[in-house]
Amino acid sequence: MAEAPRMPDETGVPEIEPYLHPVLKKNYGNWKWHDRPRPGVLHHVAHSGDEVWTVRAGTQRQMDVYTIRKLMDIADDFAEGYVRFTIRSNIEFMVSEESKVQPLIDKLLEEGFPVGGTGNSISMISHTQGWLHCDIPATDASGAVKALMDELHEEFVREEMPNRVRLTISCCQINCGGQGDIAINIQHTKPPKINHDMVGNVCERPSVVARCPVAAIRPAVVNGKPTLEVDERKCICCGACFPPCPPMQINDPEHSKFAIWVGG
Ligand code: SF4
Ligand code: SF4
Structure with missing residues (x-):
């Protein structure tokens, strides 16, 4: 019997819930207050009494696989295995005990990742x-x-x-x-x-004309050869x-x- 066809995988932004730190998942939308005990650290307290500390570090954004593995090892060894990235490519580690904050910061600094950016x-x-x-x-x-x-x-x-x-x-x-x-x-x-000597050989002139957002380019002939000209006022x-x-x-x-x- 023929195998069932492979169905396409859905793409798009995944649900965040499976990736949330358990304290964030449990207290989602139920935070009472927060403060910033030192640069690079946020401290959130939930209505339930749960607390979580977030440590933010800078990255070089375009990261090789070795750097990503190093950050994931830091997350596993010093930060309860959970991270998230901010819109500006900082990485954040969450811990549920205050005593874990300083060892995590020390490790990040030792590996060359600056901690800050929260204030x-x-x-x-x-x-x-x-x-x-x-x-x-x-x-x-x-x-x-x-x-x-x-x-x-x-x-x-x-x-x-x-x-x-x-x-x-x-x-x-x-x-x-x-x-x-x-x-x-x-x-x-x-x-x-x-x-002008190269335009006729290299360029598809209609697509170059179409590319200009202000219609400044038009076809022309220079020295008997097809080329383009630009209206410099536009x-x-x-x-x-x-x-x-x-x-x-x-x-x-x-x-x-x-x-x-x-x-x-
Ligand atoms: S002619 Fe000027 S405005 Fe038009 S695409 Fe070229 S640089 Fe841009
Ligand atoms: S449109 Fe300009 S700013 Fe945007 S990615 Fe291309 S080169 Fe960079």
Whole structure:
């Protein structure tokens, strides 16, 4: 008899309940109060009288399998086997006894993971990863994140800022990563220079024309060859035409810059 066909697995966000620390599961929605006994630690008390301490550590976000295994070993050995990730790629460990907090922090610091980010601090920087999956990036955002967080990570650890500050870095001015108070992006400041000799051989001109969000590109003929031209009064220097047509040369060592947008 033929085997029954394999049914597709449902995808999407899984139910969180099976992954919750037992104290969080038991007291879900029934918390009475919480405080922050020290930077990087939150202490929650439930109406039932149960208590849980959450220790937050920063990660480098794009982690290799060895780092993930190291964090999971820390969770098993020092934190009752439960973790969760925050929206800004911090990792949080939950423990149900106060006596477990300091050994957990000591282990995290020993392994190079900064503890902080729960109070008035500079957050771990959320960033895009267009270098891995997108065709527009002007640069690799994660390199800029590393350089900046090397400078700022004391503000994550000490939590002595006047208020919380959320930083983001994006690899182009479309700013996919921009849910923050201060966004840092790569911004081109000049329209593309077109290498007309190459356009006819390399580019599918209608798709390049369609790619421009402000209809600044149109077909043209230069020196008898089919090519493209850009209306520089319309061009917003977004760089979207470069991926389908590399002769639209917009990356420039002088005119492609980091821009800092303040104000969310
Ligand atoms: S910020 Fe730009 S380059 Fe980076 S992922 Fe978003 S659209 Fe792509
Ligand atoms: S840089 Fe952006 S706005 Fe300018 S021509 Fe290319 S796609 Fe259009």
